[in-house]
Amino acid sequence: MLARQRQAIILEEARRTGAVRVSDLVERLGVSDMTVRRDLDVLASRGLVEKVYGGATSVASHSTDEPGFEAKSVRQLEHKQAIASAAAGLVRPGTAIGISAGTTTWTFARALDAIPGLTIVTNSIRVADVLRDSSQPDRTVVLTGGVRTPSDALVGPIAVQSLRSLHLDLVFLGVHGMADGPGFTTPNLTESETDRALVEAGRRLVVLADHTKWGTVGISTIAELAEASAVVSDDELPDDARRTLSEHVGELMIAPTKRHSGAGG
Incomplete structure (x- = not known):
């Protein structure tokens, strides 16, 4: 050949x-x-x-391009693990949290195993699978219904309706892109509606996004930058992104990767 x-x-x-x-x-x-x-x-x-x-x-080159879960799961692994570890430090035992679909939030879910007494609501089949295997006997996992997307999210009217009746302490949101102006975006119109319902159910919003998400814009906005209580990203996030996010979000948390945390040590 x-x-x-x-x-x-x-x-x-x-x-x-x-x-x-x-x-x-x-x-x-x-x-x-x-x-x-x-x-x-x-x-x-x-x-x-x-x-x-x-x-x-x-x-992906268009605002509606949506890679499948397997494609995204092999990208920026080290950065996602660093973000997940830092974000897990925000979760307290006995709280109710929401977790959106995505490979970064899936990695984050795996970092929660040591935290007891959590009630977790998610529209992600992959996240629910991880949480069901938890060693914590007092964990409650609620999986919304809905139609399945390429990223293994459950979306649509059923998912939205179930989320609108809930009140969560924290919502952890994975995004396709983030930028000044469009805010936090997704390439899936139906998923954006479901994600907005999840955001509205939480008292505080924490966005998990590695450095490659900066400047990427999906077709639909989930939330404005100012709606985020915190953004957790990695240490390769560019300086202009750090300045913009610091001006708009409640707190910008930079998670060190192994590559950088070991430098000069």
Whole structure:
């Protein structure tokens, strides 16, 4: 098989599923690990895929593009883990919290295992799966109903109705993008309505967003920047983003990644 043929197959698969893994491509194409990685380098150099650890993801370019959960779950892993750890420090035992769908909030949910007495409301199938496996016997998990999206969120009138009757201490929101003006956004119109209902159910809003979310704008606004009591991001967030967020949100928390926390130490 010619290199161009392999690359066309890889690109088609990345666009279809949102992400490809080197190990899967080696088996499917019958070539070496090195050959697959060279093909990914070529596609990445043309801006057609984004290389990540162990593979590549498709490149979103429009305000309505919505990568699937698997595609997003392999991006910025170290940053998401740092954000999750910092955000977990905001949660007190015995409180009621809301968690939106997304891979950053999914990582955050995994960091809550040591906190007792939580009541957690979520519209994320993935988050609910993590929470159901908790070692805490006194944990209550409420999963809203609704229609499933590519990010494994439950959205629509049923989800919105169930959220409107709730009163939560904290809501942790994952977003597709954040920017001055549009605020916190998503590429899914129906999901934005559900997320807004979740935000309205909470006394305080905490947005979890790694540095790559800055400047990205989805088609629909979930909340304005000023509605966030806190934004938790990572230490690669650009200076202009830090200035803007510090002016608008209640608190900007920067979570150190291993790469930076170990520097000079």
